[in-house]
Amino acid sequence: MQYTTRQQDDDNRELISTRTGASYPFARLEEYSEDGGSLEVWHPDQDKVRIRSGSRIFERFSGFLPFEAPDPALSLGEGHTPLLSGGSLLNDYTGSRGLLLKNETQNPTWSFKDRGTLASIWMSREMNEQMVATISTGNMGHSVAAYAGRANMRALIFVPGFTPREKIMPIALHGGDIIRVEAPDYAAMKKQILEMAGRLGLRIVSGNGPLRIEGYKLTAFELYEQMQGNIPDYIAVPVSACGHIRGIFKGFRELHQAGYIDRLPTMVVVQAANNAPLAKPLENGKYQVEPFTHVDTLAEAITTGNPMGGAEIMEKAARYGWLGATVSEEQILEAQNMLARAGFFVEPASATSLYAVKKLIGAGQINPDARVVAMLTGSGLKDFDVFRHHSIQVSDYPLEQLEKSLWQNHLQKQ
């Protein structure tokens, strides 16, 4: 089945509440149902979708996307990221014999957010909107500003008062309108701004928006192709707003419905121990969100203390047997360091997925031979502040003593 252009009232695309199944118009501006449930795109002929030919992932899987004509010209070359084996260093570190790393730091703005941003821009184009908007302190604002630039659209980026300059600058340079809001509580600010969307007639895309999820599905399709039609046993995902993990899982669900795969991967919800509203209860075998209020972690890309999409994730976790893993600050730094030694320069939030694999294998919850994908979500370039927590060593020598010092300190066998 293929999505086709129809009149609005004849459109077979819908948004449904993932909790109640209630239906909403595909063009709805608000990202959640009235009762706060996550929305997802649904259409009736999911089982008949076929993979097509095409050079890009979104062309081959366009039948799975709810857009009549996804415009390749709006792409910045996102996706098609490497899936690499753990290598001996990281296999030893985690105890895994089947570790795979999906390196999303190779996206145009160095995080997986770009996949979802492209999908939301396609949506805005189809709806003839002139402006895209988001609320963010970092990666998402950067991504939305860049893709708006590519599409020659205006971008409105709401940031909280505490947003650091380094995060604001790329957004500004891409041409985004930065709206800084002084508010005591970022979560409350986010909720209030999202609620304004309908009244302002503005599509404000947040981390868990239903169209963003459609872009994240492509990661599942890529994994399916990269593993030659096999699927991972486990996928460890650092979770904040919950968009990424549910997007990846939705992709696999749709491959399953279409008959391409006969089982689903087990998702692993990974969070910093200092902010683990989902992972902490999951570790304890519970399926209720436990909100965190005073969030303080180096993994600043995963600091949503009470995610609006959390309830859906907990329901899925219970239904599909997902795992949870919390990672302490020390373990985050250790895993970031190990990844860097093995060639991967990631930000702290990203490093949590590697440690989660180590932790769950150590606890006997994951078999060492299982095929486990650790998602590397964002680049180390995104957060330089963290390096004051690492020991950075540089050897300084004057030129005239260089050769002698090299022999003495670096080249001589002990």
Ligand SMILES: *Cc1c(COP(=O)(O)O)cnc(C)c1O
């Ligand atoms: C956004 C982000 C996450 C969390 O993804 P959600 O979709 O918000 O759950 C994890 N890591 C990095 C680097 C991110 O930018």
